[in-house]
Amino acid sequence: MTSTLPQAQDNLTALESEAIHIFREVAGEFDRPVVLFSGGKDSTVLVHLALKAFWPAPVPFTLLHVDTGHNFEEVISFRDDLIAKHGLRLEVAHVQDWIDDGRLTERPDGTRNPLQTVPLLDSITAHKFDAVFGGGRRDEERARAKERIFSLRNAFGQWEPKRQRPELWNLYNGRHRPGEHVRVFPLSNWTELDIWRYIDRENIELPSIYYSHERDVYLRDGMWLTEGPWGGPKPGETVQRKVIRYRTVGDGSCTGAVESEAADLAAVIAEVSASRLTERGATRADDRLSEAAMEDRKREGYF
Known part of the structure; x- marks a missing residue:
């Protein structure tokens, strides 16, 4: 384990506390939350935080992976091992199933990342998930920097920037109409460097x-x-x-x-x-x- 400056450790503790608070807020406010989990570093940190938030009770949420079928073998093996190790519940939406039955068409360039949207929204609707945790961070990309921690999505699963709500004093508004849901980003205020320092501090395994x-x-x-x-x-x-x-x-x-x-x-x-x-x-x-x-x-x- 590497040595980290005291101020960096204090920052990690504050970020961890905020994320755990968000997990517990969602558990108390929503009926059917789900955690998006791909086996990547951010979603693995998300699961680690969920385990800490509810310990010694089990994580009260299902995990969902929208599997493009084009994942690295090491990542899928890691995903399955982590699920088994902690006794978690995992739902997998295979993009290939949507291609096979005609709901999606393979792209000419072979890229399937953009094809994840329909399986994601179909899975949210089928399972009636009303809060969906994701590992997005604001430092990743300019559009993600516009997100709130609680990001309201309409009945079609679409993001409408004008409908996003202010978040003052760690107060989060999860109100939504029937058919709508909220995307929740506990890692919003983390950076890539924070993620790696936290992985180091907590000795978190990765692919x-x-x-x-x-x-x-x-x-x-x-x-x-x-x-x-x-x-x-x-x-x-x-x-x-x-x-x-x-x-x-x-x-x-x-x-x-x-x-x-x-x-x-x-x-x-x-x-x-x-x-x-x-x-x-x-x-x-x-x-x-x-x-x-x-x-x-x-x-x-x-x-």
Whole structure:
């Protein structure tokens, strides 16, 4: 475990306290909350906080993973092991099921991240979830910086910025009409560096691909991508063996790696401290589609 400055530790304690308070507020205010869980670092920290919030009782929420079918094997194995270790309840919405029955159509570019919206909204409706926890942080992307901690969604699951409510003195308004729901972001005030320092402090396990390892990758649009069921490389894209790690995990067709020798927490924290790019800006091709790519998807119901 690395040494952290006292003021950083105080900040982590305050962030942890806020997140636990939010979990308990939702438990008391809503009937059927659910936690989105992908096996990535942010959602893993979210589950860790939920476990602390209700210990020694079990977590009173179901977990939901919208599985694109293009995930990294290490992440899916980690997800299943964590669920089994803590005796959690997991629902999986497979994007492939929506493609197979015609509710979705495969995109020409093979990217499935944008296809998660319909399975997410269908699952919320089918299970009557009224509060949906997510691991989004305001430092990730400009559209996410506009979110409140309690983010109201209309009956179509859409985000309407003008309907967002002020949040003063840690008071959260969860009122919603029948058919509407609230997205809840306990990590809103965390940064990527806060996440890593907290992982270090709490000794939280993560999928191995967050740390440097050798992998066959190819370069596309300035990002190192890996081969998988999503296809690639294209003609002219040369596969190379590189020492890399992933700053974020998601659909393998649009999630890039970074060249890195950071094989442990201390090295990752040092690397993130020196970085001038957010993890999504550096490694997520789907966020580069347009200046408003994330905001457009959020208005459609994406997280």
